[in-house]
Amino acid sequence: MNKDISTPVKRADVSEKLMGTACYIGDMELEDMLYAKTLRSSEPRARLVSITYPEMPSGYFVVDKRDVPGKNIIKMILEDQPFFAEDVVNYIGEPIALIVGKDKAVLRELIAKTSIEYERLKPVFSIEEGLEADTPIYGECNYFAEYRLKKGNLKEARSRAKYICEETYETGYQEQFYLEPQGVIAEYKDGKAVIYGSIQCPYYVKNAVIECLGFAPEMVRIVQATTGGAFGGKEDYPSLLAGQAACAAIKANKPVCLLLERNEDIEVTTKRHPSRIKLKSYIDENYKLTGMEADIVLDAGAYAGLSGVVLQRAMFAAAGVYNIENLKVKGKAIATNKAVSGAFRGFGSPQAFFAIEMHMEHAAKTLGIDPLAFKLRNILKQGDKSTTGGIFREKILLSEMVDRVIQMSGYEEKKKLKNANEYKRRGIGLSMFFHGCGFTGNGERDHIKGRARLVKNEEDHIEILIANVEMGQGAQTTMRKIAAAALDIELNKVFFQNPDTDRVPDSGPTVASRTTVIVGKLVYDAAMELKTKWETGKRQEAEVQYQYPEGYQWDNDSFEGDAYTCYSWGVNAVEVEVDPITLESEIKGVWAVYDIGKSIDDRLVRGQIDGGIVQGLGYAGMEVMENRQGRFIQRSSTDYIIPTAKDIPMIQSELMCEPYSDGPFGAKGLGELTFVGSPIAYALAMEDALEMRINNIPVRPEFLMEVADDDKRN
Amino acid sequence: MVAAYRPKNLKDALEAIIYTEYIVLAGGTDLMVKKKQGAGLLPAFDKPVLFIADLEELKQINEKEGYLTIGAACSFSSLIDNPLIPALYKQVFLQIASPAVRNIATIGGNICNSSPAGDSLPLLYALDASIIIENSCRRIEIPIADFITGPGRNMLTSSELVTAIKLPVLHFDYVVYKKVSARKSTALSKVSFVAMAKLKDSRLEDVRIAFGSVAPTIVRSRDVEEAIIYNSSNGSLDKTEIISYYTTLIKPIDDQRSTAFYRRQVCKRLLVDFLGNWLC
Numbered sequence: 001m002n003k004d005i006s007t008p009v010k011r012a013d014v015s016e017k018l019m020g021t022a023c024y025i026g027d028m029e030l031e032d033m034l035y036a037k038t039l040r041s042s043e044p045r046a047r048l049v050s051i052t053y054p055e056m057p058s059g060y061f062v063v064d065k066r067d068v069p070g071k072n073i074i075k076m077i078l079e080d081q082p083f084f085a086e087d088v089v090n091y092i093g094e095p096i097a098l099i100v101g102k103d104k105a106v107l108r109e110l111i112a113k114t115s116i117e118y119e120r121l122k123p124v125f126s127i128e129e130g131l132e133a134d135t136p137i138y139g140e141c142n143y144f145a146e147y148r149l150k151k152g153n154l155k156e157a158r159s160r161a162k163y164i165c166e167e168t169y170e171t172g173y174q175e176q177f178y179l180e181p182q183g184v185i186a187e188y189k190d191g192k193a194v195i196y197g198s199i200q201c202p203y204y205v206k207n208a209v210i211e212c213l214g215f216a217p218e219m220v221r222i223v224q225a226t227t228g229g230a231f232g233g234k235e236d237y238p239s240l241l242a243g244q245a246a247c248a249a250i251k252a253n254k255p256v257c258l259l260l261e262r263n264e265d266i267e268v269t270t271k272r273h274p275s276r277i278k279l280k281s282y283i284d285e286n287y288k289l290t291g292m293e294a295d296i297v298l299d300a301g302a303y304a305g306l307s308g309v310v311l312q313r314a315m316f317a318a319a320g321v322y323n324i325e326n327l328k329v330k331g332k333a334i335a336t337n338k339a340v341s342g343a344f345r346g347f348g349s350p351q352a353f354f355a356i357e358m359h360m361e362h363a364a365k366t367l368g369i370d371p372l373a374f375k376l377r378n379i380l381k382q383g384d385k386s387t388t389g390g391i392f393r394e395k396i397l398l399s400e401m402v403d404r405v406i407q408m409s410g411y412e413e414k415k416k417l418k419n420a421n422e423y424k425r426r427g428i429g430l431s432m433f434f435h436g437c438g439f440t441g442n443g444e445r446d447h448i449k450g451r452a453r454l455v456k457n458e459e460d461h462i463e464i465l466i467a468n469v470e471m472g473q474g475a476q477t478t479m480r481k482i483a484a485a486a487l488d489i490e491l492n493k494v495f496f497q498n499p500d501t502d503r504v505p506d507s508g509p510t511v512a513s514r515t516t517v518i519v520g521k522l523v524y525d526a527a528m529e530l531k532t533k534w535e536t537g538k539r540q541e542a543e544v545q546y547q548y549p550e551g552y553q554w555d556n557d558s559f560e561g562d563a564y565t566c567y568s569w570g571v572n573a574v575e576v577e578v579d580p581i582t583l584e585s586e587i588k589g590v591w592a593v594y595d596i597g598k599s600i601d602d603r604l605v606r607g608q609i610d611g612g613i614v615q616g617l618g619y620a621g622m623e624v625m626e627n628r629q630g631r632f633i634q635r636s637s638t639d640y641i642i643p644t645a646k647d648i649p650m651i652q653s654e655l656m657c658e659p660y661s662d663g664p665f666g667a668k669g670l671g672e673l674t675f676v677g678s679p680i681a682y683a684l685a686m687e688d689a690l691e692m693r694i695n696n697i698p699v700r701p702e703f704l705m706e707v708a709d710d711d712k713r714n
Numbered sequence: 715m716v717a718a719y720r721p722k723n724l725k726d727a728l729e730a731i732i733y734t735e736y737i738v739l740a741g742g743t744d745l746m747v748k749k750k751q752g753a754g755l756l757p758a759f760d761k762p763v764l765f766i767a768d769l770e771e772l773k774q775i776n777e778k779e780g781y782l783t784i785g786a787a788c789s790f791s792s793l794i795d796n797p798l799i800p801a802l803y804k805q806v807f808l809q810i811a812s813p814a815v816r817n818i819a820t821i822g823g824n825i826c827n828s829s830p831a832g833d834s835l836p837l838l839y840a841l842d843a844s845i846i847i848e849n850s851c852r853r854i855e856i857p858i859a860d861f862i863t864g865p866g867r868n869m870l871t872s873s874e875l876v877t878a879i880k881l882p883v884l885h886f887d888y889v890v891y892k893k894v895s896a897r898k899s900t901a902l903s904k905v906s907f908v909a910m911a912k913l914k915d916s917r918l919e920d921v922r923i924a925f926g927s928v929a930p931t932i933v934r935s936r937d938v939e940e941a942i943i944y945n946s947s948n949g950s951l952d953k954t955e956i957i958s959y960y961t962t963l964i965k966p967i968d969d970q971r972s973t974a975f976y977r978r979q980v981c982k983r984l985l986v987d988f989l990g991n992w993l994c
Contacts, residue, residue, distance in 0.1 A: 026753060104755050261752050581983045582894050582905075622896055638747075638902065639970040646898040702976040 005485050005665050008603035012476040012496070013226075022226045025183035025198050030255040033185070036063070036098040036248050037107040038258070039114055040268065041089035044125070044337040044630025045137070046118035048087055051096065054113035060101035063248040070214030074239050075207050080138060081303035081340070083212055083243040088121070090137055090302035091339050092630050093268035095240070100248045100256055123337040123630055127276050127299050130334035137302065137335035144300050145308035145333040149315060149559040151389055152326035154282075157291025161282035165363040169279070169355040170696040173625035173632075174272035174618075176344055177642050179472075180228025182237055182269055183259030186245035192219045193246045198227045199238040201509035202467050206501050208239035209246050220246075224498040227471040231615070232343030234471070235511055236305055237269045267635040270342025271625065273298040273310055273333075275351035279318075279359045282326075287369060289360075289378045291326035294318040296352065300333040301340040307333035310341070313440050314348030316563045319387050320356030321398060321432045322378040327387055337630050343511065345615065346435070346672045350679060353433045354697060357680040362693055375432065376402065390552075390562030395658045398432060401571040401593040405430060408652055409573040409591040415688070426588070428575045429684025431677040436564030437660070437669030438514040442556045445548040450514075451505035452522035453543040454483065454530050460537065462487065462530070464496040464523060466507040468515045473671060474604035475515050481600055482520050482664045486527035487534075505543065513669030516600060517566060520664035522546060549662045566660040568668040569595040572613070572677035576685040583701040583708065585621060585686060590678065592653040597660045597668035605670060609653045612674025618643045620679030620697045621686075717762040724771040727764060727875060728850040735872045736764035740772075740787050741818040743811070744827045767820065772877055775799070782881045783846075786822025790834075793821065802889050803881075806837045806908070809893045812900045822876045825858065828868045830931055833893065835862070836908040836924035838879065839932045846878040855880065865930045886910035886922075890988050894980055896971065903927045904972035905980045909988040918946045923985070928966040928977050935963060942989075953989050957982055 016022040039051075039062075053062055065072050065084040072082045085096045099110045124133045124142065136142035184197035193213055199205055202222040209220045222242070227234065241258050248256040260269070275298050282291035296314050300307035315331045360378075364371035382395050406412060414428045438444055453465040464483055470476040480494040487494075507519045522544050529542040554561040575589040590613055599605045622641050626633040634640040659666025683694045692707060719736065721727035730736065737759055739745055749757035766772060772787035777798050784793065790807045793799050794816070799807075810816055810824075810833040824834045825845060838858050845861045847854050847870065858879075862868050870876060888911040895901035906926035912919045921942050925933040938959045945951040966977035 104752060108751065108755075259753065581987050582892070582980050584894065624896075633970045641896040641901060644897055644899045702973045705976045705979050708979075 005481055006599040006602050008601050009477065009481065009491060011474060011604070012480060013470055024180050024228055025185060025196065025225050025257070025259055026180070028185055028196060028225065030185060030187060033255040033257055034100050034102055034252055035104050035107060036100045036245060036256050036258040037104070037111050038095045039097040039099060039111055041085065041092060041094040041096060042116070043089055043118045043120060044092050045121045045123040046089055047121060048085060048089060048096065049117040049119050052115045054110055056110065057101070057106065060099065060106065060110060061251065062097050062099055063244070063251055064097035067247045067251050068212060069247070069250065071211050073211070074243060075211045076236060076239070076305060077308055078144060078304035081240070081305070083240060083247070091337050093339060094302065095244065098244055098248050098258065100252055125336060125338070125627065125630055127274070127297050127334050127336070130299070130336045131297070137337065138304065142335050143332045144304035144335060145311050146331070147311065147315060147559065148328070148330045149388060150328050151385070151387060152291070154291050154293065154326045154328045157282045157326035160284055160290060162285045163283040163363075163367055164280065165283070165359065165366055166278070166280040167359055167362055167695060169277045169358055171275045171351045171354055172698055173274050173627070174344060174623050175266055175625060175640055176231040176233035176271070177266070177640070178229030178231055178233055181260045181262050181265040182234060182241060183257070184238060184241045184245045185255055185257045186242065186249035187255040188246070188249040188253060192221060193249065194221045194223065195242045195246060196223045196225045197238050197242055198234060199224055200227070200230045200234045200469055200471060200511060202469070202499050202501050203506045204236070204509055205239050205242045209242050212243035213246055213250070221500065221502045223500045224469045226498065227469055230471040231345045232347065232511065233270060235343040235509060237342065263636045266637065266640055267632055268339055270305065270340050270344075272344040273300065273307065273341040273348065273351065275299070275314070277351065277355035279355055281359065281363055283363065283367070287367070287374055287377055289322055289324050292319060292324045294329040296329065296331040298331070298333045298348070298351070299336055299338070299341060301336055301338045303340045304333075305340045305342050307341060309440060310343070310348040312348070313436070314352040316387050316436065316440065317349040317352035318356065320353055320360070321380050321434055321569075322356070322360070322375070323380045323384045325385070329387065338627055339632070345612065345675045347512065349435060349672070350616070350619070350676050353676050354680050354683070357431050357433070358683065358695060361684060361687070372430065379432065386563060388559050388561060388563045390564070392567065394660065396569065397595050397656050397658055398569055398571070401569065401595065401656055402430070402432065404593050404654065404656070405571045405573050405591050408654070409575065409589060411573055414575060425578045425580055425689045426575065427578070427685040427687065427689025428573060429681045429686070429688055430571065430573045431680035431684065432571050433673070433676040433680070434567045434569045435513070435669055435673035435676060437517045437566045437568055438512055438564060441563055442554055444514070444518060444546055445554070446556070448508035448546070450508040450519060450522060450546045451543060452507050452519055452526050453505050453541060454523070454526040456530060456540045458537055458539055460493065462489070462494045464494065465504040466519055466523065467499045467501070467504050468507055468510045468519050469499060471510065473608065474601065475510065477604060478516055478600045479520065479523055482523050483527045485665070486524045487531050513671050516667050517660070517663045517669055518546065520600070520667060521662060524664040566663060566668050568597065568670065568673045570673050570677045572681040574617070574678060574681035574685045576682065576689055578686065578689045583704040587617060587648055587682070589649055590651045592651065592677070593656060594653070594673060595656045595658050595668070596670045596673065597657060597663055598666035599655055600665065600667050605655070606653065608670050609674045610651050612671065613651055613678040614643050614648050616675045616678030617648060617682055620682040621699055622647070624698055624700060715756070716759045718765065719762060720765045721769065724769055724877065727766055727769060728848060730764060731873050731875065732850055735761055737761050738764050738766055738826070738875065740767050740820040740823040741789060743815050743819040744823060766875065767818070772822070777883065780883055782883055784821055784879045784881065786876045786878055787820050789818055789820055790816040800883060802886070802891070803837060806834060806891055809833065815900070821879055825861070825879065826868060826870060826876055828862045828864075828866050830865050830929060831902050831927045833903065833906065835932045836906050836926040837891070838881070839934045840908045840910060840922040840924040841881050841884065844880040845876055846880060847874050848877045849874045859932070859934065862931050885912065887913045890984070892984055902971060905977050907981065907984045909984070918943050923988070925960075925964060925981055928964045928981055933960070933963045935959070953986065956989065957985055960985060
């Protein structure tokens with residue numbers, strides 16, 4: 001294998017997925033398997049007074065908090081979320097119990113016949129209510145995390161400022177809408193719990209099940225089943241399902257399948273955090289952005305989940321791609337009586353980038369200067385410091401990327417020509433962004449310490465043993481390519497099966513583009529070790545563990561240093577046409593340039609780019625999820641609208657490459673980055689078309705109509 | 715489990731429904747969703763099901779004396795492919811759901827589902843379509859506006875079938891069809907609007923205007939249309955007055971797809987645009 005690693009190869013998983021032979025949780029049927037259906041809270045916040053179940057037919061039974069042999073708390077960052085509700089429920093849809101048995105239709109009936117008596121408590125529905133809650137859901141002040149970070153001397157910047165701009169930005173919920181709903185099957189055999197699941201993070205699930213059951217680590221085994229998409233949605237939530245199903249399997253002494261229905265999944269699983277971000281910037285007489293204050297509030301939902309870390313990423317991205325030397329950022333993740341907000345492609349950074357990019361545009365417009373020139377005057381360059389004082393060590397290609405996108409999109413001509421045609425109003429917007437690759441802060445160094453192992457058998461075939469999963473992004477293909485290229489052997493001599501925690505070391509979760517950047521490098525290093533000691537025809541192994549790269553530093557208490565060791569970059573342009581009557585928008589063009597270091601497979605990269613952009617355009621313009629009194633209004637696949645191929649034109653994308661010295665072959669992060677820029681470019685294009693300011697996404701025609709308010713104007 | 719019956723021909727079907735109350739299933743694209751119970755479970759039909767999609771008598775398309783008769787079990791794809799169907803009608807059908815749904819969803823089903831958001835309905839109202847209803851001993855013809863009595867409600871009894879739809883083949887000089895929905899495919903409408911004008915010697919001879927998804931049933935008023943025709947011929951058309959007439963008929967709601975305010979404004983704007991562009 002000596003051709004360029006970027007050259008596309010056939011995906012390892014493509015045949016079985018195209019042929020429909022891939023085996024998902026819904027396709028698996030173990031002998032004597034029972035099904036479980038979840039009894040859920042219909043109240044946003046209440047004390048459980050009593051539950052009256054109908055008489056259970058033989059072979060049917062209830063599993064609830066009393067059936068948790070270990071701790072009824074899901075192991076995550078804070079210890080607040082139970083597998084089964086204890087005395088209080090905190091959101092509509094919170095699981096109270098499972099009813100388990102052979103026939104799904106009977107289970108539905110039993111659930112319908114169960115009555116729950118509640119004593120209602122005063123609920124908290126919004127960020128505003130959450131900030132002032134007199135009966136907090138969590139702790140004394142009703143937030144799961146509160147952080148501050150400081151850089152430089154803001155006071156000085158404030159006193160030097162000639163202009164001050166202040167605005168608030170808001171973003172909404174977003175549902176991951178992976179193709180395959182969440183599901184697990186649990187089995188209990190000879191004292192050992194085995195979980196098959198549609199999951200991103202086998203060892204997260206394992207650790208959660210160990211605590212739930214109170215079992216020794218070797219008595220819990222997690223096997224990843226074919227996973228039909230995840231986008232972060234299967235990072236934390238599967239731990240809950242796995243613990244519940246494991247308790248049920250132990251009680252039944254039979255395998256138990258807990259598979260969510262599509263609409264159930266939309267309503268109760270984690271979603272992207274809604275945000276409210278206030279930015280106040282200080283600009284000097286040369287239009288240099290010298291200081292900024294940011295106040296970021298995330299709606300975390302009923303339990304902490306991953307909100308603290310999502311908040312950190314949002315805060316560290318508060319300055320966007322701009323070199324702001326004096327900075328104060330505060331952040332809070334607020335508890336509300338709604339489904340738990342969780343991981344979703346970008347993990348807090350899309351919210352922060354939306355705010356700063358809109359802010360820069362609006363500040364320039366207020367100052368009467370060209371927004372793009374204002375942005376370019378302030379962009380980061382190699383050697384500049386990040387929000388946390390870390391150093392951007394590698395070359396930043398941002399201005400070249402902007403030039404290229406301008407060229408590809410005809411940005412300048414379109415800016416001039418806009419609204420030449422009165423009837424259809426056109427607009428174009430351009431966004432600049434980065435994504436910090438891998439875990440935020442000390443995650444890799446202090447928590448994960450990932451390991452990867454390669455095993456060579458007597459036929460000189462290599463098996464990659466890592467805990468990272470193929471979930472549609474192409475990990476099976478990229479990991480094999482990396483190993484094969486490092487070893488200089490044929491790709492078909494390298495194998496990578498779905499991870500099984502009894503076989504693979506803990507290389508950490510499949511999140512944050514760390515699979516390629518961090519674990520890919522571990523696979524590369526293990527391959528190089530194996531290559532050095534290679535003896536043909538002999539079984540050999542090589543295992544490596546993550547080493548924090550030299551020259552970087554991070555202090556997790558003060559949030560100082562390199563929050564990330566590597567950054568990937570992007571510039572997007574989106575052109576829209578707005579129907580002047582209905583105020584619906586049509587996307588006319590999308591142009592994108594990314595620096596992701598070395599591409600491991602150009603076709604997979606293209607897949608991520610197209611998918612990320614489409615998902616971002618949905619986030620900004622189409623995907624509406626409102627919550628009233630704790631209930632999601634758009635909670636079915638009919639009502640929660642995601643884009644289809646007909647809504648998006650051909651996406652024109654290119655790559656530029658500034659390699660990361662510690663990534664495999666110089667690769668950097670990709671998956672999240674592709675999402676971050678398109679919502680902003682879309683919102684800016686809408687601003688351009690309608691000559692108005694947009695501070696909130698999604699931009700609904702309903703909102704634009706309120707602004708237009710014909711009746712008042714007439 | 716319920717019984718399913720697949721009649722050999724229309725007569726057989728009409729006889730079957732005399733004695734047994736059936737759920738009549740043509741394409742099933744609405745029914746299967748309504749009766750869905752969950753993955754791995756059969757849909758919850760509480761009565762026996764009569765499958766009529768394969769009845770040849772219900773799949774005919776004929777044109778006679780200026781009228782099109784379309785069999786109730788014609789799929790939208792078959793209508794789109796049929797040379798007898800005028801282009802305007804096809805334009806409406808092409809915006810229904812997705813190709814896969816259009817391949818099995820039937821025009822009769824869309825009518826009998828009687829949803830205020832039914833995609834074919836504003837057009838059928840605007841064209842004064844008639845619904846042909848048969849039972850084992852008679853055949854009657856009812857204007858669509860009388861047939862549909864409320865959201866999801868119509869005049870059909872359990873011993874009758876809708877067998878065909880009768881439409882005039884009309885020529886209009888100006889036609890506007892707009893389906894406003896959150897995306898271009900597989901979406902229910904927030905508002906739909908059909909407006910057609912026919913001119914003779916540059917004078918307005920006929921006008922048809924219908925709105926969908928903004929009231930319990932499709933909104934159309936022949937009285938207002940006649941007022942438009944009359945007033946435009948003597949040059950006294952007051953657009954504000956026309957709009958205020960329709961405003962009393964349009965009663966949209968806030969729901970998961972849109973807001974009452976948006977729907978009302980869009981209706982007004984579409985109407986203003988139509989009256990402004992085509993009538994002045």
